[in-house]
Amino acid sequence: NAGVTQTPKFRVLKTGQSMTLLCAQDMNHEYMYWYRQDPGMGLRLIHYSVGEGTTAKGEVPDGYNVSRLKKQNFLLGLESAAPSQTSVYFCASSLRTGYGETQYFGPGTRLLVL
Amino acid sequence: AQSVTQLGSHVSVSEGALVLLRCNYSSSVPPYLFWYVQYPNQGLQLLLKYTSAATLVKGINGFEAEFKKSETSFHLTKPSAHMSDAAEYFCAVSPLRGSTLGRLYFGRGTQLTVWP
Numbered sequence: 001n002a003g004v005t006q007t008p009k010f011r012v013l014k015t016g017q018s019m020t021l022l023c024a025q026d027m028n029h030e031y032m033y034w035y036r037q038d039p040g041m042g043l044r045l046i047h048y049s050v051g052e053g054t055t056a057k058g059e060v061p062d063g064y065n066v067s068r069l070k071k072q073n074f075l076l077g078l079e080s081a082a083p084s085q086t087s088v089y090f091c092a093s094s095l096r097t098g099y100g101e102t103q104y105f106g107p108g109t110r111l112l113v114l
Numbered sequence: 115a116q117s118v119t120q121l122g123s124h125v126s127v128s129e130g131a132l133v134l135l136r137c138n139y140s141s142s143v144p145p146y147l148f149w150y151v152q153y154p155n156q157g158l159q160l161l162l163k164y165t166s167a168a169t170l171v172k173g174i175n176g177f178e179a180e181f182k183k184s185e186t187s188f189h190l191t192k193p194s195a196h197m198s199d200a201a202e203y204f205c206a207v208s209p210l211r212g213s214t215l216g217r218l219y220f221g222r223g224t225q226l227t228v229w230p
Contacts, residue, residue: 004157033218040123040222040223041222042118042204042220042221042222042223043158043204043218043220044220045217045218048217058217090157090158092158099146099165100146100148100163100164100165100166100208101208102148102160102163103160103218104160105150105157105158105159106157107155107156107157108155108156108157
């Protein structure tokens, strides 16, 4: 049982390039989330999904797109990377939302945009 | 809007000393409350959570936290620090109602250093 996995672990992009971050979970969770972590800012929610085929915006969605074509996968896309998107990106999943449900986090993807 | 304040971005203690990490929330209705720990170059791991049962919550690795409604606080404590406790700790809240039901809002984190 791998839990939540993320690929790649580290990536360097040039401004304007695009990339996709992949999150996979094997816990049959309904809900999945993408966060970014910046020094001194804690984690901020980018987008989330409440089930296969659905997505919604979080606190900081600008410059990102997401897709959830399969229940176990949640993709985060950067169409045109900017230096402000240099960050550590975490994916999380939970069985459901509300009721104090625990979110389980992946190991993170470090992204550097030059 | 949900708000979480962690007092002190850095806390240093000696091994064996008491650990106290502070967290206050702002919400008219007490939310669910969480403490997560992040070890270097790793993801976040749940330490403990409060979901309106007992106000004193025990978590993993000897940590505990007490929910105090009158103080809107959920401070994290451990009686005796160990070197392996060195990590960043995040307090988070999850609203009980409204359009943001179930979402987590994180504090800015507290880096705990443990000196030998």
